[in-house]
Amino acid sequence: xxxxxxxxxxxxxxxxxxxxxxxxxxxxxxxxxxxxxxxxxxxxxxxxxxxxxxxxxxxxxxxxxxxxxxxxxxxxxxxxxxxxxxxxxxxxxxxxxxxxxxxxxxxxxxxxxxxxxxxxxxx
Amino acid sequence: xxxxxxxxxxxxxxxxxxxxxxxxxxxxxxxxxxxxxxxxxxxxxxxxxxxxxxxxxxxxxxxxxxxxxxxxxxxxxxxxxxxxxxxxxxxxxxxxxxxxxxxxxxxxxxxxxxxxxxxxxxxxxxxxxxxxxxxxxxxxxxxxxxxxxxxxxxxxxxxxxxxxxxxxxxxxxxxxxxxxxxxxxxxxxxxxxxxxxxxxxxxxxxxxxxxxxxxxxxxxxxxxxxxxxxxxxxxxxxxxxxxxxxxxxxxxxxxxxxxxxxxxxxxxxxxxxxxxxxxxxxxxxxxxxxxxxxxxxxxxxxxxxxxxxxxxxxxxxxxxxxxxxxxxxxxxxxxxxxxxxxxxxxxxxxxxxxxxxxxxxxxxxxxxxxxxxxxxxxxxxxxxxxxxxxxxxxxxxxxxxxxxxxxxxxxxxxxxxxxxxxxxxxxxxxxxxxxxxxxxxxxxxxxxxxxxxxxxxxxxxxxxxxxxxxxxxxxxxxxxxxxxxxxxxxxxxxxxxxxxxxxxxxxxxxxxxxxxxxxxxxxxxxxxxxxxxxxxxxxxxxxxxxxxxxxxxxxxxxxxxxxxxxxxxxxxxxxxxxxxxxxxxxxxxxxxxxxxxxxxxxxxxxxxxxxxxxxxxxxxxxxxxxxxxxxxxxxxxxxxxxxxxxxxxxxxxxxxxxxxxxxxxxxxxxxxxxxxxxxxxxxxxxxxxxxxxxxxxxxxxxxxxxxxxxxxxxxxxxxxxxxxxxxxxxxxxxxxxxxxxxxxxxxxxxxxxxxxxxxxxxxxxxxxxxxxxxxxxxxxxxxxxxxxxxxxxxxxxxx
Numbered sequence: 044x045x046x047x048x049x050x051x052x053x054x055x056x057x058x059x060x061x062x063x064x065x066x067x068x069x070x071x072x073x074x075x076x077x078x079x080x081x082x083x084x085x086x087x088x089x090x091x092x093x094x095x096x097x098x099x100x101x102x103x104x105x106x107x108x109x110x111x112x113x114x115x116x117x118x119x120x121x122x123x124x125x126x127x128x129x130x131x132x133x134x135x136x137x138x139x140x141x142x143x144x145x146x147x148x149x150x151x152x153x154x155x156x157x158x159x160x161x162x163x164x165x166x
Numbered sequence: 167x168x169x170x171x172x173x174x175x176x177x178x179x180x181x182x183x184x185x186x187x188x189x190x191x192x193x194x195x196x197x198x199x200x201x202x203x204x205x206x207x208x209x210x211x212x213x214x215x216x217x218x219x220x221x222x223x224x225x226x227x228x229x230x231x232x233x234x235x236x237x238x239x240x241x242x243x244x245x246x247x248x249x250x251x252x253x254x255x256x257x258x259x260x261x262x263x264x265x266x267x268x269x270x271x272x273x274x275x276x277x278x279x280x281x282x283x284x285x286x287x288x289x290x291x292x293x294x295x296x297x298x299x300x301x302x303x304x305x306x307x308x309x310x311x312x313x314x315x316x317x318x319x320x321x322x323x324x325x326x327x328x329x330x331x332x333x334x335x336x337x338x339x340x341x342x343x344x345x346x347x348x349x350x351x352x353x354x355x356x357x358x359x360x361x362x363x364x365x366x367x368x369x370x371x372x373x374x375x376x377x378x379x380x381x382x383x384x385x386x387x388x389x390x391x392x393x394x395x396x397x398x399x400x401x402x403x404x405x406x407x408x409x410x411x412x413x414x415x416x417x418x419x420x421x422x423x424x425x426x427x428x429x430x431x432x433x434x435x436x437x438x439x440x441x442x443x444x445x446x447x448x449x450x451x452x453x454x455x456x457x458x459x460x461x462x463x464x465x466x467x468x469x470x471x472x473x474x475x476x477x478x479x480x481x482x483x484x485x486x487x488x489x490x491x492x493x494x495x496x497x498x499x500x501x502x503x504x505x506x507x508x509x510x511x512x513x514x515x516x517x518x519x520x521x522x523x524x525x526x527x528x529x530x531x532x533x534x535x536x537x538x539x540x541x542x543x544x545x546x547x548x549x550x551x552x553x554x555x556x557x558x559x560x561x562x563x564x565x566x567x568x569x570x571x572x573x574x575x576x577x578x579x580x581x582x583x584x585x586x587x588x589x590x591x592x593x594x595x596x597x598x599x600x601x602x603x604x605x606x607x608x609x610x611x612x613x614x615x616x617x618x619x620x621x622x623x624x625x626x627x628x629x630x631x632x633x634x635x636x637x638x639x640x641x642x643x644x645x646x647x648x649x650x651x652x653x654x655x656x657x658x659x660x661x662x663x664x665x666x667x668x669x670x671x672x673x674x675x676x677x678x679x680x681x682x683x684x685x686x687x688x689x690x691x692x693x694x695x696x697x698x699x700x701x702x703x704x705x706x707x708x709x710x711x712x713x714x715x716x717x718x719x720x721x722x723x724x725x726x727x728x729x730x731x732x733x734x735x736x737x738x739x740x741x742x743x744x745x746x747x748x749x750x751x752x753x754x755x756x757x758x759x760x761x762x763x764x765x766x767x768x769x770x771x772x773x774x775x776x777x778x779x780x781x782x783x784x785x786x787x788x789x790x791x792x793x794x795x796x797x798x799x800x801x802x803x804x805x806x807x808x809x810x811x812x813x814x815x816x817x818x819x820x821x822x823x824x825x826x827x828x829x830x831x832x833x834x835x836x837x838x839x840x841x842x843x844x845x846x847x848x849x850x851x852x853x854x855x856x857x858x859x860x861x862x863x864x865x866x867x868x869x870x871x872x873x874x875x876x877x878x879x880x881x882x883x884x885x886x887x888x889x890x891x892x893x894x895x896x897x898x899x900x901x902x903x904x905x906x907x908x909x910x911x912x913x914x915x916x917x918x919x920x921x922x923x924x925x926x927x928x929x930x931x932x933x934x935x936x937x938x939x940x941x942x943x944x945x946x947x948x949x950x951x952x953x954x955x956x957x958x959x960x961x962x963x964x965x
Binding site: 052053054055056059062097099100126127129147148151152153 | 727730731734735737738739741742743745746749769773901903906910
């Protein structure tokens with residue numbers, strides 16, 4: 044079973060994501076901000092990370108840059124899921140080595156899970 | 167070809183000179199008595215001197231050859247002839263050299279002083295050379311006895327001297343002096359004087375009269391005639407008269423007539439020679455002195471008569487002694503009319519006393535100069551302004567008068583008046599332009615067509631920190647650096663002013679410019695060329711500081727970005743929740759499982775509410791930030807508004823079991839407040855106090871009037887604000903960590919709007935807070951708000 048770390052400060056969104064990924068056969072690890080996400084990642088070594096950008100305490104990109112410093116997590120695929128879609132943010136995200144950059148409002152939960160699975164070459 | 171002709175011409179002149187010299191020499195030697203080679207009459211010396219002086223030294227071979235041939239054909243002895251020829255040539259060359267060097271060359275007869283130099287150089291020194299060489303050669307060649315040396319030498323010397331002083335002036339003056347055609351009367355006079363000269367000469371030196379026959383010493387009789395020529399005619403006429411006199415005298419004397427006739431012909435000729443030489447010197451000196459005087463007089467006359475100023479000499483009684491011809495032009499009086507008149511009689515009577523006074527002062531000291539302007543009446547009755555310079559030359563024997571130099575300055579006076587008016591108008595225009603320039607908020611700099619600064623306005627000084635005096639004349643491009651973006655300089659040739667001056671077109675653009683203190687700022691630039699008659703004569707650059715605009719721009723971009731993110735979040739929630747609801751409802755149709763439906767519907771509703779609040783808040787903010795917020799005060803007290811809000815929140819206060827304390831002023835204090843704006847402020851503060859205070863806490867509200875202001879204080883026992891967050895709580899979208907945890911749905915705009923409204927109505931807001939102890943907000947509002955028109959439709963809910 045693939046472990047997915049979901050980092051999202053908006054509780055109602057986090058809850059939906061948890062339900063959908065669990066339903067799709069993932070083991071969902073949840074964090075409601077960047078620092079919590081970093082701690083969970085170090086401890087649990089997830090197979091994939093789904094992360095928002097604007098969050099209290101630590102933003103998503105900072106979190107990813109810190110995670111990359113851990114050799115065990117250096118190659119873990121990461122997907123940004125945010126409502127920021129300006130070029131500057133996308134560029135920053137791509138520099139921190141993300142697999143995919145998804146804009147929340149463009150997706151519904153079911154398609155989102157499908158997309159993540161495709162990215163990870165899972166059925 | 168030209169050169170060949172030139173040589174030919176010179177050879178011809180040289181040949182002519184040789185022939186003239188030869189025959190003059192033959193004539194001279196025909197009168198040689200003391201030795202066949204030494205004559206008391208030797209015209210060739212005069213020919214040699216005149217030729218070398220006029221034609222130049224390069225003609226010496228003609229002299230040399232002429233002298234050689236004369237002597238050879240006389241004595242037949244080659245060596246002595248060569249020696250004598252050398253002496254004669256040396257005489258001419260040395261004499262002419264001295265004249266050129268020390269006595270004005272060809273102009274030797276233009277000054278009496280030069281005449282004496284001429285006598286010394288060519289009359290005494292040069293013949294001594296010729297005589298010494300010639301006689302020595304004769305003695306050495308055996309053609310003369312040594313004991314005769316002195317006698318021959320003296321004859322030779324005097325003969326050459328006569329030739330030099332009689333013949334040379336005649337030849338030179340006829341060449342140098344311009345020929346003036348005499349008037350008929352003068353021609354008659356010349357004929358008369360020539361006749362008298364001939365008669366007198368013949369009477370003294372020939373057998374025509376008893377004087378000549380008896381050898382009476384009456385040579386002086388010729389003197390008045392020579393004087394007459396010198397005084398009444400010119401220099402060349404004098405020289406001619408001397409030649410005529412000398413020729414007749416020699417002729418008569420050799421025949422035994424006249425005062426100088428002696429038994430020995432040589433002795434006779436020597437005496438005559440002395441007489442002729444003296445006559446020549448006197449006549450030359452006198453005629454040249456007169457000539458010089460006439461020349462000077464002519465110059466000064468020309469100066470005075472052609473002067474635009476008029477010159478009048480007056481005596482102590484201001485009577486006119488002399489006046490220049492230009493008097494006619496200035497005063498309308500001809501010189502003949504004006505001489506004898508009283509100068510002061512023309513002066514404006516009103517100014518007479520002052521002028522008399524000044525004159526008295528002028529007369530009292532020698533050489534004093536006085537400048538004055540006064541009004542004078544012309545002959546035609548017209549009044550004119552004159553500017554006069556008076557000089558006291560009473561003590562100068564040559565003048566003995568007051569010299570008045572004056573001219574008409576009426577025209578100047580008139581144009582001066584116009585000039586003053588023009589200058590005044592110009593100054594007014596300039597003042598207007600300066601005020602205009604100074605009052606323009608944009609920095610303005612004007613340059614010449616090479617980009618050098620001519621002027622800058624006050625705004626430019628303020629903007630760049632340079633003073634006008636520091637930058638005038640400097641190259642604009644060197645003074646101010648220009649960058650497209652920070653760190654990317656604009657090429658000198660691409661700068662707007664350069665482009666404008668080069669193309670003649672207006673150039674605009676935004677750049678970063680440097681100030682005097684090297685700091686940089688963004689500016690909008692317009693460079694316009696200044697055209698005059700289609701020629702670019704300079705340029706004007708207008709510089710507008712766009713720092714604030716850039717900041718606003720940046721803030722707007724950030725706000726839009728943040729706001730759009732904020733808006734998308736609740737939209738996403740609604741989308742996802744409803745999407746889940748749809749899926750779950752689909753499944754439920756099969757399973758009849760209803761567990762999440764109420765929760766999802768509730769989430770969609772709450773999030774939609776949040777969305778509405780957010781949109782309202784964002785619209786309000788844009789109205790406040792655009793500065794179009796209306797203020798409409800009505801008569802109402804603050805406690806009325808606060809009580810109204812508290813009433814709406816009654817339910818929540820009850821639910822959380824708060825203790826509410828109110829402290830209002832006794833009696834109603836009526837004030838002028840905008841209830842809508844005040845409501846938004848206190849609704850936010852009260853909502854926050856309720857939201858962030860744990861149950862069973864206390865909320866105290868106090869209203870008091872201080873002078874013309876009302877102070878509202880609200881104290882809670884809530885979670886408080888971290889010290890590091892305290893300066894951010896009024897920032898747009900800022901939320902404290904505690905606030906996020908307690909109310910995840912807040913948008914972070916409430917306190918921003920509160921602060922903006924308080925500022926808009928000229929109030930103040932501040933707070934004190936301790937974490938976990940509570941927070942106190944203070945709001946001070948004016949009791950009488952000032953009305954302002956603008957946008958009214960502020961939306962009430964924020965939170």
